[in-house]
Amino acid sequence: MAAQDSPNQTSLPRRLIVGSLVAIAILALAVWFIAPGSVSTNDAQIDGHIHPLNARVSGTIVWVNPIVDDTHFVKAGTVLARLDSNDYEPTVDRLQGDVQSTEAQLSSAKLNVDISEATSVSRLSVAKAAVDEAQAEKDTAEAQSLAAAAAVTQSNAVFKRAEDDRKRYLALFESHEISQSEYDQRATEAATAEAQLRAAEANLSAARQHIASAAQRITERKSDVLAAQTAPQQIASARANVLRVNGDLRKTKASLKDAVLNLSYTEIVAPVDGVIGRKQIEVGQRISAGSLILTLTPPDEIWAIANFKETQLQRMKIGQTATIHIDSSGEDLSGTVESLGGATGAKYALLPPENATGNYVKVVQRVPVRVRISSGRQRTSLVPGMSIEVRVDTRL
Structure with a gap:
């Protein structure tokens, strides 16, 4: 008679089978609960309001505030520069x-x-x-x-x-x-x-x-x-x-009111709190109405713009939570999906693609998604243009 298998030899394959099934189950659960529940992209950046400050009247600059320089912060109402008022007082x-x-x-x-x-x-x-x-x-x-x-x-x-x-x-x-x-x-x-x-x-x-x-x-x-x-x-x-x-x-x-306004415009005032950029004025410079003087970037008026693939938007909707990873500091901030773009990024380009030429190649398009950064967090270190990664939880 042939020798019988030992109990240890028969239980080993059974254990391997059970372990494989458990691993498959865990992997399935991970795919079910994690992969379909969130989408992410690294095609994202911090965005914000950049206020261009233009001269409202023409004139010669006779004074520039010493604090006016690139990267300097100014408060709303600060007098930035003055034009020669003798052109308008008569x-x-x-x-x-x-x-x-x-x-x-x-x-x-x-x-x-x-x-x-x-x-x-x-x-x-x-x-x-x-x-x-x-x-x-x-x-x-x-x-x-x-x-x-x-x-x-x-x-x-x-x-x-x-x-x-x-x-x-x-x-x-x-x-x-x-x-x-x-x-x-x-x-x-x-x-x-x-x-x-x-x-x-x-x-x-x-x-x-x-x-x-x-x-x-x-x-x-x-x-x-x-x-x-x-x-x-x-x-x-x-x-x-x-x-x-x-x-x-x-x-x-009416003419007097217009003249008084023009006289008041010889004093250039900061309309909002912000960081100065692109300063283009100096004492003695002759500027015309509409000339760009500088830009102001309010540090608190920021949000995230994430360009998701169109295939990632199936379960995305306004109000879902998001995680924003800041590349410069490694910090993670929380946020909320505020709005979805009205068109793909290609449609906003200067020369949008024309698919009626007969040389059509299907390319996955990206749609800009605006994410509001949660208030109460330290955001002064964030400036428009910073690179970030955004992950949106689509299970809600």
Whole structure:
């Protein structure tokens, strides 16, 4: 009979089989609980806000804060540099004067409206009364003219008789038939009559001029009546003038506000806390509006951007926890998936791929995933651009 196997020889293969099954089970559990439960990538970096600070007006730099230099930290509100304000102060002064002048014009225009409204009722009656007064003055002047004309006729007759008497007496005097005194008396009477004639003619001329002047005043007063009848239109015109001047005032104030803002922009102030980078200003430098002065990087406004393969996004969703490994320090930080990219990284490229050329090669694309770094941790040593590794737990 063949010899029987010993118990030790039969139990050894059984143990090997059991051990292999246990190892397979452990490996299966590891694959089940670990591999499908997380995804990771080393195509990731720290990202953050980088604020470019541009000049808002052109000018010459007259002062730069001594603390302004690359890698230096500044607080929000710190004056970084100043431009020469002499380029903008005269404009502000001129526009302030324009505003005051236009305000005075507006006050005058409003007062004119009040005056027009207050006098619109009485102006017509006053104008009509002035016409009647001018007509009465003309009638008086015409009566005076008639009286003056009669006086001229009478004075002319007296003068002719006196002049004829003087001429006869002159002949008698020359023939020595009368004395010198008798002739002188007739000559005096003739001269007096002539003076009275000239005075009567002057009165007639003045009366006629008075008639013409009265007629001119009647025409003027009638024009006043017509003007008084257009009082509603004048009031409307005065109100329109108020609107026009008010519009000019608003435009002037807007120009003044713009000039004051430009003057304030000559003082360049840090808008946020941040670390200075790319400083490009020096005293005496002439800069134009829009020129880049420097950049500010707030140390606390940071997050992680991880570029995962599209095949890794099957179970990824917003809110899942993540572990962020910092290459520079070896530190691990916790985080949360905040958002998934709206397109692959290739689509954001300057020249995105065009697959309709017939030479299509399928390449696994990467999608940017934004991870929020948990607050409460020391993050001052993190700066945008640092290399990191990100692992996301996809079991939640």
